[in-house]
Amino acid sequence: MTDDLKHHLKNYLQSSREALLWKLDGLDEYDLRRPLTPTGTNLLGLVKHCASTDVEYFGTCFDRPFPDPPAWFPLIESVPNIEMWATPDETTDAITGLYRRVWDHSNATIDALDLDTEGHVPWWDGQTVTLGRILIHMTAETNRHAGHADIVRETIDGTAGLNRRNSNLPPADQYDWPAHHAQVEQAARTAAGK
Template sequence: MTDENAAAQKATLRHYLDRGRQALEWKLEGVSERDARRPMTPTGTNLLGLVKHVATMEAEYLGGCFGRRFPEPMPWIADDAEPNADMWATADESIEDVRTFYRRVQAHADATVEALPLDAPGRVPWWGTPEVTLHRVLVHLIDETARHAGHADIVRELLDGGVGLTATNSNLPDRDAEWWTAYVAHLEELSDQAGS
């Protein structure tokens, strides 16, 4: 692979990782500190926890896995941390604290991507096959970030009805509330018919 092709591939991977990062962060816009932490599923899924988790995973995957440990302590993943502590924020970790943590992680991760070739070897000890390349880890992180951004989409809609791909693009049909109510009622009818 030529340097030019490798640079183009790296730029494509970074583009899609950045899209997921931006979508995830945008879901925090305009949410209160309380609502950012509210568990919206039986397993406690919440907006701020999703961002904290993705930031933590990115710090690990594009940090320690390539011998470039993220320099800040992350006590929520220490051996003595509470279970699942990377999936929620404490009362004194503000939205802005988690957001700026995520941005510092992104800068560290981006420096790793910039410094290493796509075939750079890394180690993911918690995977069954720990030997990896930067390329594989980037693909994994794109998938992980997009998955959790999707979770955040649903959580935000449950919280306050906020939907959309970005602040200026709902990515949904442009319909009024009456149309959406009828649409949901139609889907309820279909599910009732299928269940009888």
């Protein structure tokens, strides 16, 4: 039963990782990098951030350091938000390639350890955790950022959906999205007395 649970947890995490990368498909360098919220949220930065958290939680916490980390990894604690955006000299291929290498490293940790294997999270005051808890935490974390990416991507070009295989939305040619938007806007205005 434990192996089945670990398999399912790993699959949910991988699905959210792939959904996040899918949000980058077909965009130019500007759209991948441009900040679309007041806090600077951008698609490539979300991928870079998720790479760093994956490394920390599945590597550092279980004493399985990631080989050949990028130069910015050690600066995360001292340079605020360094992992939340891509510098002009960081290529999209380098960042997405890093994320895929991180998956391999993290998946090796997941495969090698039992769900009840203990690790320590230094930034949680050294709290002892299990691999199972970290799998749950990282699935929630990655899904949260995949959701951010979904909204950012929709803002850029209208592309939305759950993942490459299943948009989880009615097709645009079968649903009147502008009419739906207008209906929601009118409901908001009515509720606000406008």
